[in-house]
Amino acid sequence: MTQAHSPGNVRVKPGADLNGAMLGKLLNRPGTLFLVGSQWKELPDGVLEPLVDGGDVILTGSANPPVEKVARMGVSEACHLLCSEGSLGGEYGQVVFVGIPHHIATGMLSKLKHYSDATAISLDRGFQPDANLAFPNLSREDWEEELGEAVERRSA
Amino acid sequence: MESRNVRLDRLEKGGLQVEGLELTVGDIEREELWDEPAGPYHLPGIKDLRRWDHLLLGRYDSSYEPTRDVCDLCTFGPCDLTDGKKSACGLDISGQTARMNLLTTVMGAAAHLSHAREIVEHVIEKFGPDVEIDMGSKNDVEAPMVRVIAGTIPETVGDLLPVVEYCEEEMNHLTSATSTMQEGSPLEFDSKSLHAGMMDNLALEIADIAQISAFDMPRGDEDAPLAEIGMGTMDPEKPVVLAIGHNVAPGTSIIDYMVENGLEEEVEVGAVCCNAHDMTRINPHVNVVGALSKQVKYIRTGAPDVVVIDEQCIRADVLEECRKVGARLVACSGQAVHELQDVSDRDPGDIVEMMVDGEDGVFLPEIEKVGEVAIETARSVYEDRLGRKAIPEVDELQGIIDSCTECGRCDRACPEFLPITDAMVDGMEENGGDWSGLEELWDRCVGCTRCDEVCPVMDPMSVQETASEHRWKTERNVVRTGRGPINDTEIRNVGAPIVLGEIPGVVAFVGCDNYPDGGRSVAEVIRDLAERNYIVLTSGCSAMTAGDHTFEDGQTVYEMFDGRFDKGCVSNVGSCVANAHIVDAALKIANLFANVPLRDNFEEVSDYVLHRIGAVGVCWGVYHQKALAIANGAKRWGIPVVQGPHGVKFRRQELGRPDLDERWVVNDANRDYEEVQIEPAPEHLGYSAESIEEMAVMAVKLCMRPNDTRQGRMIKLTNYIDLYRKYFDEYPSDLARFVRHEKEVPLTEREEVMEVLEDRGWEPRETPNPTMLREEDRLI
Numbered sequence: 001m002t003q004a005h006s007p008g009n010v011r012v013k014p015g016a017d018l019n020g021a022m023l024g025k026l027l028n029r030p031g032t033l034f035l036v037g038s039q040w041k042e043l044p045d046g047v048l049e050p051l052v053d054g055g056d057v058i059l060t061g062s063a064n065p066p067v068e069k070v071a072r073m074g075v076s077e078a079c080h081l082l083c084s085e086g087s088l089g090g091e092y093g094q095v096v097f098v099g100i101p102h103h104i105a106t107g108m109l110s111k112l113k114h115y116s117d118a119t120a121i122s123l124d125r126g127f128q129p130d131a132n133l134a135f136p137n138l139s140r141e142d143w144e145e146e147l148g149e150a151v152e153r154r155s156a
Numbered sequence: 157m158e159s160r161n162v163r164l165d166r167l168e169k170g171g172l173q174v175e176g177l178e179l180t181v182g183d184i185e186r187e188e189l190w191d192e193p194a195g196p197y198h199l200p201g202i203k204d205l206r207r208w209d210h211l212l213l214g215r216y217d218s219s220y221e222p223t224r225d226v227c228d229l230c231t232f233g234p235c236d237l238t239d240g241k242k243s244a245c246g247l248d249i250s251g252q253t254a255r256m257n258l259l260t261t262v263m264g265a266a267a268h269l270s271h272a273r274e275i276v277e278h279v280i281e282k283f284g285p286d287v288e289i290d291m292g293s294k295n296d297v298e299a300p301m302v303r304v305i306a307g308t309i310p311e312t313v314g315d316l317l318p319v320v321e322y323c324e325e326e327m328n329h330l331t332s333a334t335s336t337m338q339e340g341s342p343l344e345f346d347s348k349s350l351h352a353g354m355m356d357n358l359a360l361e362i363a364d365i366a367q368i369s370a371f372d373m374p375r376g377d378e379d380a381p382l383a384e385i386g387m388g389t390m391d392p393e394k395p396v397v398l399a400i401g402h403n404v405a406p407g408t409s410i411i412d413y414m415v416e417n418g419l420e421e422e423v424e425v426g427a428v429c430c431n432a433h434d435m436t437r438i439n440p441h442v443n444v445v446g447a448l449s450k451q452v453k454y455i456r457t458g459a460p461d462v463v464v465i466d467e468q469c470i471r472a473d474v475l476e477e478c479r480k481v482g483a484r485l486v487a488c489s490g491q492a493v494h495e496l497q498d499v500s501d502r503d504p505g506d507i508v509e510m511m512v513d514g515e516d517g518v519f520l521p522e523i524e525k526v527g528e529v530a531i532e533t534a535r536s537v538y539e540d541r542l543g544r545k546a547i548p549e550v551d552e553l554q555g556i557i558d559s560c561t562e563c564g565r566c567d568r569a570c571p572e573f574l575p576i577t578d579a580m581v582d583g584m585e586e587n588g589g590d591w592s593g594l595e596e597l598w599d600r601c602v603g604c605t606r607c608d609e610v611c612p613v614m615d616p617m618s619v620q621e622t623a624s625e626h627r628w629k630t631e632r633n634v635v636r637t638g639r640g641p642i643n644d645t646e647i648r649n650v651g652a653p654i655v656l657g658e659i660p661g662v663v664a665f666v667g668c669d670n671y672p673d674g675g676r677s678v679a680e681v682i683r684d685l686a687e688r689n690y691i692v693l694t695s696g697c698s699a700m701t702a703g704d705h706t707f708e709d710g711q712t713v714y715e716m717f718d719g720r721f722d723k724g725c726v727s728n729v730g731s732c733v734a735n736a737h738i739v740d741a742a743l744k745i746a747n748l749f750a751n752v753p754l755r756d757n758f759e760e761v762s763d764y765v766l767h768r769i770g771a772v773g774v775c776w777g778v779y780h781q782k783a784l785a786i787a788n789g790a791k792r793w794g795i796p797v798v799q800g801p802h803g804v805k806f807r808r809q810e811l812g813r814p815d816l817d818e819r820w821v822v823n824d825a826n827r828d829y830e831e832v833q834i835e836p837a838p839e840h841l842g843y844s845a846e847s848i849e850e851m852a853v854m855a856v857k858l859c860m861r862p863n864d865t866r867q868g869r870m871i872k873l874t875n876y877i878d879l880y881r882k883y884f885d886e887y888p889s890d891l892a893r894f895v896r897h898e899k900e901v902p903l904t905e906r907e908e909v910m911e912v913l914e915d916r917g918w919e920p921r922e923t924p925n926p927t928m929l930r931e932e933d934r935l936i
């Protein structure tokens with residue numbers, strides 16, 4: 001099991017490791033919401049658009065990528081609504097975190113884990129144990145490769 | 157307030173020494189002189205303000221963000237709290253998370269309260285209990301929180317002791333509530349967190365008014381002098397004394413000894429953290445080395461001969477760091493003793509001799525001796541120290557950088573996720589030896605040393621420090637010294653434009669420097685808001701950050717903007733304990749501008765603040781439990797707080813639901829307390845932003861209040877739209893929620909915006925006289 005970036009927390013059910021091939025397949029599922037955050041520019045060029053294609057996008061923080069969004073709100077607000085029945089709660093089977101700064105993402109993923117039924121996927125380069133699926137701590141090159149593979153799988 | 161008996165272990169005054177003194181302090185006579193009507197909440201206990209808390213938390217959801225799946229606080233556990241499971245004691249994940257938030261708040265509040273007691277006792281021991289509470293000629297409302305909570309006007313520092321005792325009693329109840337098998341409801345834990353926050357804020361006020369009165373610190377100085385800030389302000393060729401911590405008492409001893417012996421030119425005295433603020437409030441010639449992040453960085457340069465620690469924000473390994481460079485450590489508070497030998501009974505000369513002979517530290521709670529011991533030790537040892545340091549020499553740096561194995565452990569350990577490995581790789585000789593990345597990291601690094609702990613070959617933080625040596629050696633900027641209270645006279649000038657919304661808001665940058673991406677952007681937002689006519693306040697490490705950065709013309713925000721409490725000004729109130737003056741300013745507005753009685757009148761005062769005073773706290777670099785305690789206090793007073801992304805680790809935000817109209821219904825005091833719809837303002841009570849841009853937009857948005865006049869709302873909306881467009885490059889999609897009348901839309905956008913609003917079925921609304929209370933709950 002990959003070591004958490006913030007070690008020491010006793011987690012009963014830590015998330016599992018993700019890889020590009022798996023991600024490519026998962027992204028084809030309907031009912032996917034992408035939370036795209038202020039660090040989206042760290043993704044390699046040309047990856048974001050095909051990754052989020054077909055899903056709903058909420059932009060958080062100051063993110064302003066060239067993708068169509070359904071809303072802009074804080075990641076705190078979005079995750080609170082995702083855990084609230086009658087709002088976004090129950091609307092999405094899968095929530096994907098893209099470019100959300102690691103520490104706030106950790107808190108939000110924990111919130112989703114405890115208060116929502118959606119599957120949470122983190123595309124962060126650092127492992128997020130509270131996500132159902134997250135990349136293990138990857139070097140930048142390996143991370144870019146896995147994302148590239150996910151995009152390829154999607155278009156295949 | 158009832159009179160209380162208080163006991164002092166020791167009193168020293170004018171050659172008189174008394175041990176075990178019992179004092180009876182009270183203020184019954186003064187109460188008779190104070191003709192303000194009293195509200196129902198005299199010395200409110202743990203349960204007494206629940207109604208207010210439930211009103212607040214009925215509007216703002218507690219959004220829990222657990223940091224652990226388990227509870228392991230008792231031996232039933234560890235208990236698994238996932239998938240809705242309860243612990244062996246019956247608590248679920250929400251209850252446990254709320255309980256941990258309370259526990260964290262109690263820790264922070266206890267640090268401030270213990271500080272308050274120590275300062276009050278120190279003042280009484282040194283000068284006697286009759287030191288007059290004196291906030292200067294411009295301040296008749298000397299202690300707004302004491303007035304609201306304790307229903308009294310304190311005249312002397314001795315009068316503050318019973319209030320300290322009240323806080324201690326409440327803190328005991330709050331700590332008790334965190335024990336296993338006590339409270340079971342998340343909502344009640346949250347209410348208690350707010351109570352703990354209120355105790356914290358009250359303790360801050362007590363500590364600061366006691367030290368201002370006793371040590372002649374600035375009393376609302378609207379043009380407080382500038383002090384030098386930066387690691388380059390200290391001359392390492394002289395004997396150097398560095399003070400670390402928060403309790404100014406040992407600092408006063410150092411300053412007194414230095415001044416009385418005419419050593420200002422011979423000895424360098426500097427401080428990190430809040431001690432630096434408070435020492436410069438007494439003597440602006442003391443150097444502000446920097447915020448908390450500079451603690452280890454500065455020690456490792458080898459410059460300090462003596463490090464004096466008191467309490468709070470002291471690294472646990474401070475002695476180890478001092479040993480690396482041969483600096484002697486003087487611990488002055490029982491809060492942080494570090495296994496050092498207690499030398500209280502020895503003469504200062506003997507203690508100096510011990511340290512010169514090689515003792516690496518002493519425990520010296522006899523504050524009066526600290527100045528002589530620290531300065532004379534530094535004078536005796538500094539020549540031997542010259543040239544010693546715990547960071548690499550420049551000429552050995554390339555070899556160290558080249559030894560990096562590129563394992564990436566440092567990146568993963570770094571709390572700010574800084575790209576240390578990339579900077580090392582760029583710095584390698586084979587890649588051209590470009591150290592600029594390491595230099596840039598030094599600015600953003602919070603000085604935690606976690607990378608040093610995991611790196612198999614070097615101390616990456618020290619490598620950054622050597623790589624940027626030329627920068628910190630010349631780092632020399634200015635910070636305005638802490639002004640203390642906001643004056644009644646200033647409040648009278650700006651009370652109306654703030655309440656009516658014509659000054660767009662008061663934004664207070666408070667707290668620690670655990671910044672996710674360095675401090676420069678904080679200084680930039682401060683400049684931006686001041687240019688937009690917000691009243692900007694700073695305190696603590698944030699105040700130092702504001703002075704650490706210069707703009708195009710080489711000036712810091714303290715040189716660019718006046719230090720008054722007025723639109724377009726930037727004032728530093730002072731250290732952590734001076735944060736009280738920020739809340740106090742809001743209470744004074746309620747009292748002096750709107751005649752809301754303060755006395756025992758918590759609910760009505762806070763209801764006024766929440767609905768009318770556009771004040772927001774920003775704690776971008778939140779790290780310490782004290783920051784949470786301060787924030788929870790501010791929230792209970794009705795002041796929303798925006799935190800940085802690390803804030804989610806405190807496990808709870810208080811988020812509004814703008815989509816639920818039923819949450820935004822108030823009573824309109826102008827219409828027989830009939831229920832009316834308001835806009836979601838302020839939209840959240842506690843919020844964590846992911847980026848500095850989001851923080852700036854949220855801070856401005858949270859300045860809106862339902863009481864804003866049309867013109868005031870237009871000014872606030874203009875700023876909201878401007879900043880939203882600047883940072884997000886689009887119009888705010890929620891604009892319609894905040895527009896009550898066509899005239900509130902900025903002129904330049906009116907046509908366009910009104911078209912959109914009318915398409916969405918928008919209808920105009922009246923501005924109410926809003927309150928969450930009933931008529932019978934209010935005195936006005």
Ligand code: SF4
Nearest residue numbers: 570601602604605607
């Ligand atoms: S010392 Fe600085 S660079 Fe190292 S882990 Fe801490 S913040 Fe990151």
Ligand code: SF4
Nearest residue numbers: 560561563564566611
């Ligand atoms: S931990 Fe040390 S060796 Fe590993 S990448 Fe960081 S600096 Fe290099």
